[in-house]
Amino acid sequence: MFSSVSHVLLERDMTALLLTTNGGLEDVVEAEFRDHANDADLAYGSIETELFGLDGRIQIETEEPPERVVPVARRMRSIHHVLRYVHTFEFDRGTPSDSIYEAVYNQQFDELDQSDSFRVTSNRYGDHDFTSIDVQTWAGQAVVDRYGLDVDLEDYETDVRVDVFEDRCLVGIQYTRDSLSKRHPRVFSPKVSLKTNVAFAMLHLAHVDAHAPDMLLDPFCGAGTIPIEAADIHSDLAIYGSDWWETGIEGARDNAEAAELDDRITFEQVDAREMSDHYGENAADLVVTNPPYGAELGQSLDFHQFYREILDQLEGVLGPEGRIVMLVDKRGIFNGAVADTPAFEIRHVRIVTVGGLYPGLFVLQKREGH
Ligand SMILES: C[S@@+](CC[C@H](N)C(=O)[O-])C[C@H]1O[C@@H](n2cnc3c(N)ncnc32)[C@H](O)[C@@H]1O
Structure with missing residues (x-):
């Protein structure tokens, strides 16, 4: 599990x-x-996508200073x-408080020299006889003792991060306060809404630049996350959400209005089981959507039938070579529904x-002749 530990043994002068x-x-x-780094002419070394065997973490080592790489x-x-x-x-498992206190106390953080307040956050993975709150307390005391700063959990200037992975402790700075996925102001935010970064990833997998679609449709748009993200990125797409x-x-x-993108998107109230009547045959080239999860529709619903119905509707709405990028809760049932629908293949x-x-997350392609 910890095969990548060598990647976090930081070299001097590396970020x-x-x-x-x-x-x-x-x-x-x-x-x-890679795209952003190339655009910014930024040199970078290794990119590790399986840090500590945990998912959702990507470590980039670069000789560039933080002032250049963090804004990118x-x-x-x-x-x-x-x-x-x-x-x-x-850290020493016998005296974790001393180990962590001393390591943080002895660390020079330029960010803390320039701050009046701080907080410590900690993520902890593995079995320990202490909690992440303990880690925050020990590390926080070290910062107070060395830098003389005030702790402010809400209105802090610098977020010191002290993460524990089994026997290893990583000390650093967190630059983002809110998640970067909160980029659009949300006046309406139901629980089922996607995060914008997932919407971005779905659009990335649609390869919009390579396929150059004219019209994108999200027939289960909810609060509009996917159409709004699409409008923000692709200025020449016609975008519909229903x-x-x-x-x-x-x-x-x-x-959409709060994000100043309302003139780019048409939102309409449509039952997806009637979308081909509403939009007409061959209206769209690309569908990016996440239909309701099981919990929303109730377990008694026949999901195979539901997915079949939606795929039949999409066969009508999508033109030749049309593509679907869909985030689907019931993967096995969806696989079965696609297998029963000759119009689409899973790519x-x-x-x-x-x-x-x-x-x-499925990418489907309309087969030739459909
Ligand atoms: C998982 S949510 C989509 C969330 C959306 N991507 C967002 O970010 O807000 C699924 C949506 O499907 C809608 N829905 C369920 N059945 C539908 C149907 N037959 N036709 C159209 N929409 C439907 C629900 O109202 C819900 O907004």
């Missing part, structure tokens, strides 16, 4: 940036970072947080961690 995302999207983060990472859409580990060590839920559609319109599937669930 080790840690980017966090949903499990299953690490390659999307890597590809996006902050522009990324596929991630939640940006951190930089500055020190890693094996849902059978009136409050959802009104909220999606409000969200790609992966599992993503979303809010404690493990839905499948």
Whole structure:
């Protein structure tokens, strides 16, 4: 599990940036970072996507200073947080409080020299006879003693991060306060809404630049996360979002207006089981969507039948070579429904961690002749 530990033994003068995302999207983060780094003419060394065998973490080692690399990472859409580990060590299991206190006390943080307040956050993985709150207390005391700063859990200037992975402790700085996925102001935010970074990843897997679709549709748009993300990235796409839920559609319109993207998206109240009548044959080239999860529809629903119905509707709505990127809760049943639908073939599937669930992210392609 800890085969990658050598990657966090930081070399002098190297910046080790840690980017966090949903499990299953690490390659999307890597590809996006490479794009941004190339655009910014940023040199980077290794990119580790299986840090500690845990998912959702990507470590980038670069000779560039944090002042150059952190702003590039902050522009990324596929991630939640940006951190930089500055020190890693094996702590003494007999006296973890002393080990962690001393390591933090002896660490020079330029960010803390320039701050009036701080807080410590800690993620802990493995079996320990202490909690992450203990780690925060020990490390926090070290910062108070060395830098003389005030702890402020809400209005802090610097977030010191002290993570524990089994016997190893990593000390660093977290640069992002809120998740970068909170990029659009949300006036309407139901529980079922996707995070924007997952919407970005779905659009990434749609390969919009390569396929150049004219019209994108999300027929289960809820609060409009996917259409709003698409409108923000792809300026020449016609974008439609629909849902059978009136409050959802009104909220999606409000969200689009708050993001100043309302003139780019058409939101309509439509039952997805009638979408081909509503939109017409061959109306769209690309569908990016996440239909309701099992918990929303109730376990008694015949999901095979539901997915078949939706795929039949999409066969009508999508033109030749149309593509679907869909996040689906019931992967096995969906596989069966696709197998029973001659119009589509599965081009790609992966599992993503979303809010404690493990839905499948499917890319389907319309077969020739359909
Ligand atoms: C998982 S949510 C989608 C969340 C959305 N991506 C967001 O970020 O807000 C599924 C949506 O499907 C909608 N829905 C369920 N059955 C539907 C149907 N037959 N036609 C259209 N929408 C439907 C629900 O109202 C819900 O908003």
